[in-house]
Amino acid sequence: MVRVRPHGRAMFWPSLALIAVAGATGYFYGWFDEQWQNLAVLGAAALAVLLLWLLPLLGWLGRNYTITTRRVILRSGFFVRVRQELLHSRGYDVTVRKTALQSMFRSGDVQINAGLDHPIVLRDVSSADLVLAVLHDLMETSQNSVSVQRQQTEAHASDETTAWGVR
DSSP: OEEEOBOGGGGHHHHHHHHHHHHHHHHHTTOSSSHHHHHHHHHHHHHHHIIIIIHHHHHHHTOEEEEOSSEEEEEEOSSSOEEEEEEGGGOOEEEEEOOHHHHHTTEEEEEEEOSSSSOEEEEEEETHHHHHHHHHHHHHHHHHHHHHHHHHHHHHHHHSOOBTTBO
């Protein structure tokens, strides 16, 4: 149904650092008399871009949440992928936590407590209230379909009679 990732606001500071590194590199490159010093400026700029922008970008891109009609799938990691799945038919509690900044951007942390040791948290999801409503609807629909299947199975089993091991 939907695939979301944490709010793009997470890339604000890394993008600001990228702009600052580009500005500083443009200003200081050619400033020094020796060529190796100018190359050192480029090397330091490349290292700063790698550490301050590229790694946070890969971390942000490597985390996504998929909500289908049957389950919630959490994927994280870039080189080592971790995948968690939670079926709607299991039933769970869903809460939304919002900080003041998240409230301004209509995002929030959606916490799913399925009775496991640690609740599953969809961190800083855009439109957190909409995600909460969708999860409630999907869980209710899934619970109803599972209960109808169980009732049908029990009805067919009760129609059969067994007397002394013979039907």
